[in-house]
Amino acid sequence: MAVPAEYGMSSAHRMEPRDDEKFYPSAVKKIVNDILTEKLTGVSYEDKFAQSLALEISNLVKIKCKSLKMPRYKIIVQTFIGENLNQGLRVASKSLWNPKFDNYASCSFMSGNLFAVVIVFGSYYE
Numbered sequence: 001m002a003v004p005a006e007y008g009m010s011s012a013h014r015m016e017p018r019d020d021e022k023f024y025p026s027a028v029k030k031i032v033n034d035i036l037t038e039k040l041t042g043v044s045y046e047d048k049f050a051q052s053l054a055l056e057i058s059n060l061v062k063i064k065c066k067s068l069k070m071p072r073y074k075i076i077v078q079t080f081i082g083e084n085l086n087q088g089l090r091v092a093s094k095s096l097w098n099p100k101f102d103n104y105a106s107c108s109f110m111s112g113n114l115f116a117v118v119i120v121f122g123s124y125y126e
Contacts, residue, residue: 014126017101021071023122026103031064032118036109045083045114053078054116061120076121084115091117098124 039057058077065075080091095102103123109116 017072017124021062021070022101023103025103027068028065028120029106032061032105032107035060035064036107036116036118040109040116042058042111043114046053050081053082053114054074057118061118063083070122073122073124078119079121080117082087082115084110084113089117091119095123096124
């Protein structure tokens with residue numbers, strides 16, 4: 001059934017991303033690894049700076065991921081920074097997910113007494 005023209009809707013609306021607009025974890029991981037190396041190499045863990053450093057890294061990752069030209073993806077970045085005391089860390093998340101288009105990338109970094117984990121989610125919206 002055709003939609004009348006007065007509703008201003010196009011029948012050519014894409015419901016999925018083109019191949020060059022998809023969220024590719026390998027490209028995102030490279031961005032995250034570069035940022036983690038640049039920002040954290042030689043840095044020691046200090047509690048009073050961890051929050052602002054995590055926020056700065058999250059913002060940088062989000063800005064650089066937007067340069068990958070994934071126009072219909074929402075980018076969500078989680079950054080965890082902590083003191084490395086040889087402990088374990090478990091992180092879980094939950095979302096309504098379309099495995100055909102949505103994806104994620106995660107990277108970790110350790111240096112001296114500091115560790116960082118960054119998870120980037122790319123959620124396609126129609």
